[in-house]
Amino acid sequence: MKPVNLSEKLAMFSTHWDPHVVADYNQNEIMVVKFKGEFPFHLHEETDDFFYVLEGEMIMDIEGQPSHPIKAGELFVVPKGVVHRPRAENEVKVLLIEPKGEPNSGSADREPAPKPRI
Amino acid sequence: MKPVNLSEKLAMFSTHWDPHVVADYNQNEIMVVKFKGEFPFHLHEETDDFFYVLEGEMIMDIEGQPSHPIKAGELFVVPKGVVHRPRAENEVKVLLIEPKGEPNSGSADREPAPKPRI
Numbered sequence: 563m564k565p566v567n568l569s570e571k572l573a574m575f576s577t578h579w580d581p582h583v584v585a586d587y588n589q590n591e592i593m594v595v596k597f598k599g600e601f602p603f604h605l606h607e608e609t610d611d612f613f614y615v616l617e618g619e620m621i622m623d624i625e626g627q628p629s630h631p632i633k634a635g636e637l638f639v640v641p642k643g644v645v646h647r648p649r650a651e652n653e654v655k656v657l658l659i660e661p662k663g664e665p666n667s668g669s670a671d672r673e674p675a676p677k678p679r680i
Numbered sequence: 681m682k683p684v685n686l687s688e689k690l691a692m693f694s695t696h697w698d699p700h701v702v703a704d705y706n707q708n709e710i711m712v713v714k715f716k717g718e719f720p721f722h723l724h725e726e727t728d729d730f731f732y733v734l735e736g737e738m739i740m741d742i743e744g745q746p747s748h749p750i751k752a753g754e755l756f757v758v759p760k761g762v763v764h765r766p767r768a769e770n771e772v773k774v775l776l777i778e779p780k781g782e783p784n785s786g787s788a789d790r791e792p793a794p795k796p797r798i
Binding site: 563566567569585588609610612616627630633635637638639640641642659661 | 681682683684685686687702703704705706710727728730732734742745748749750751753754755756757758759760762775777779
């Protein structure tokens with residue numbers, strides 16, 4: 563039980579699309595992640611997907627709908643079942659919340675490796 | 681489904697200890713809140729309590745343990761059942777996550793009014 567400094571955690575890795583767990587909230591993992599480029603379109607069948615942009619800007623593409631730019635200081639929740647694709651032209655730093663064990667790619671990968679914990 | 685700008689939401693009210701719901705994540709409410717002064721010691725019997733400091737600095741007192749200063753850019757999760765008291769000498773702006781319907785004061789108030797949604 564102690565404060566978690568997100569900048570310090572983000573300085574501990576440089577990989578993209580590689581969420582690192584920094585805390586737990588009930589049955590959810592609180593993660594920091596760096597995005598650059600495009601992730602595949604996917605959905606989470608049983609959970610919403612929480613994004614809060616800490617630094618930089620990302621785009622959330624939603625299948626069949628206009629895209630949403632999301633800037634630092636803004637959050638976005640993708641409802642469960644909605645097909646989406648995060649992407650970022652330049653590196654963006656994001657706080658991410660998903661239930662423990664939920665794969666990044668949603669239904670596309672049912673047996674994910676545990677995410678690293680820092 | 682759209683980005684939520686937390687500064688804009690925080691500019692919509694000036695009261696302290698008065699969380700406003702800005703989004704939902706599964707069965708949780710995502711809230712912004714301003715703290716100044718001391719909240720009573722309390723606990724949440726059935727849930728962890730998530731705090732992320734957006735601006736300013738708060739203190740989290742934990743019963744029987746040293747206090748934790750929490751600065752902007754830091755998060756803190758109070759595990760369920762742990763007696764705690766948030767406080768702040770100067771106004772601090774916080775992102776708060778709790779299950780829908782959970783009273784601010786935990787077990788002290790079992791029939792809370794719904795929190796305002798902005």
